[in-house]
Amino acid sequence: MAQSQAQAPHPPLEGTQLVIGTIAVSLAVFMNVLDTSIANVSIPSISGDLGVSSDQGTWVITSFAVANAISVPLTGWLTDRIGQVRLFMASIVLFVISSWMCGLSPNLPFLLASRVLQGAVAGPMIPLSQTLLLASYPRAKAPMALSMWAMTTLIAPVAGPILGGWISDNISWPWIFYVNIPVGIVAALATWAIFRNRDSVIKKAPIDIVGLVLLITWVGSLQVMLDKGKDLDWFSSTTIVVLGLTAVIALAFFIVWELTDKHPVVDLSLFKLRNFTGGTVALAVGYGLYFGNLVLLPLWLQTDIGYTATDAGLVLAPVGVFAIILSPVTGKILPRTDPRYISTASFLIFALVFWMRSRYTTGVDTYSLMLPTLIQGIGMAGFFIPLVSITLSGLPGHRIPAASGLSNFVRIMCGGIGTSIFETAWDHRSILHHAQLTEHAHAYNPVFDQSITQMGGVGLNQAQAYGLFNSMTTQQAAQLGVNDLFYVSAGIFVALIALIWVTRPERAGSGDSAAAASAAH
Structure with missing residues (x-):
């Protein structure tokens, strides 16, 4: 991707074009990130309407996450073959079409197939939005461009549960997907108007087909095993045993193949680097815990405490207050301090939040629900960017795109796995x-x-x-079960701090900070 841009440099945008281009890219990112959280509080409504259980309904979330995880590592190869603007446009248009299909779904299998398509085409959107935005601004203003982009990615997850809850309570759940259509159309038209003559050079590049097949096989088998395990009583079921063995064998072959292939679809040699491994694992596991709890909390509130979808969404809303206010501050102080300090503080705040939630009772009041969520926003402000800075520390420029793609793949995959594990663990503990x-x-x-x-x-x-x-x-029993998971989450966040301090990040200059920030999400 970076190579293609180097072959066809374009001058920065100016004036109205810069404003419209920034809005277009931000709308696409907002639509994409919104869809990772808008369905969370609507799972009971979707499940009830389609006549399936709530745990089956969570496939709506995990199917999107897994398809998204698989497609992210392919962004570089697809960009070389299609061009970054054409690929970005195709992602937006197909995202709109798949959103429309989701809303029209008559049953769960059709909805899941539509969500798989939606997640797959969404994969290239985030990396390409960063690429297009950075190419649109002068180098000196790159931090400003990235801060605007980061604000969009922080607002969308907060707006998602509120908007999803309100739509489910007052209209109907298909509209949580239909809202993407007008946003996507505007984003596509504006993108084409501004960026159509700024595409990257197209070049033929080989694809690691064997690696891709193995990737899809082990990721797909693992996810289906996690989703169906509870229903089939885990390893007492032949189906689960077969899926588990398939995932393990395919993963083993995948690792060997990718480490020896000349053009691997995923560059696993990056895991030989201490900073990359420590930062990636800490970020991915932390994100999996965060996302799993993000699904668990509204589900528990609706199924056991009697909250409506709207009220459950509002409980999650305060996370954005401090996250939005403090994120620019994090960006300013990061180049002047050790990112491990910021990450450690963030993880301790997450641990405190989950410990506070582990004290809940069935008579929990709204204040007790919202206070930890408000505090969590402080942790969110120091969660992504410092860890990505650690992950990419010391890497030469030509390896940063591959490292960013692999780190994002692991993070997104852990988000999907976290959802499945938390659902199953909650059921077992209850x-x-x-x-x-x-x-x-x-x-x-x-x-x-x-x-x-x-x-x-x-x-x-x-x-x-x-x-x-x-x-x-x-x-x-459900209350005690959810408390167990909150308590364990707090302990894991504390333990992850050790991974942060295994790394030895180098002091980054402003350019490295910008590169790190661009990969933060």
Whole structure:
């Protein structure tokens, strides 16, 4: 991608063209990032309307994430073959079409197929938006361009749950996808008007077909195993065993092939570098925890606490307040300080947030729900850019695109895996707690016997009293299960700090900082 640009340099845009070009790229990014979170609070509505369970409904999120993860590493090869402007345009147009298909979906399989297409065509959009934006501004103003771009990526995840919740409650869930259509059309027309004569040179480049097939095989097998594992009772099922073995074998062949191929689809040799490995793993695992909890929290609020989709979205909204205010500050101080300090502070804040959530009860109030989310915004402001700065530290310029693509691939993949793991773990912990709570529900337990007697005193017969007790036990078990996951998340964030300090980032100049920032999302 960088090579193509070097062969056909274009002067920076000026005046109205620069404004329109920035808006066009930002709209495309906003639409893309919005779709990673807008469906989160709408899963119960989608599941109910399509007649599937909530855990099946979460495939709507994970299918997008996995398809997106697979397509991100192919951005460079596709750019060489198609051209960056044409590829960016194609991504926008196909994203709009797939969004329309999602809204029209009559059943879950059709919706999942549409989301897979949507995720696949969305893959090149984020890297190319950075490329087009940086090429549009003078080098001296690159930090300003990237800060504007970063603001868009911070606003979209905050707007997603609120917009998704409001649409689900007041209109209908298909409109969470239809909203992309007018935004995408405007972005496509503006992009074509401004950038159509600024395309990169097209050149033929070989593709690692074997590596691509192996990549799709192990990623797809792993994700289906994670999604279906709970329904099929995990490794007691032949299907799950086959999927697990397929994923492991394909991954093993993938690693060997990619390390020996002349034109690998993914440059795994980057993992030999301490900074890249430490930064990438810390960022990916941290993102997987964050995204898994981002799905779990509204789902728990709606299924067990009685929140509407809109209210669940509003609970998540405060995360954007400090994130948007403090992100420019992070960008300013990063070149003058060790990024490990900022990352450590961010991870400690995330740990504090999840510990606070682990103290929730079934009678949790709105203030207790929103305070940790507000604090989490401080951690978000120092999460992406410092870790990417560490990941890319010391790399020569020609390796940065490959490193950015691989780091993004691992991060996005962990986001999809995190969703599946949290869903399954919550179900298992809830079942365990339910069994432990009901062990004491017998006639020889005076507390239980007194509770049933009191229920009878208000007019409930024995069957109704037992039913009410079971309902209360189920709610409490779900609460304890979600608390377990919040507590474990806090502990993992603390443990990840060790990975940050294994790295030895070099002091970056302004150009390196800009390159790092451009890959942050």
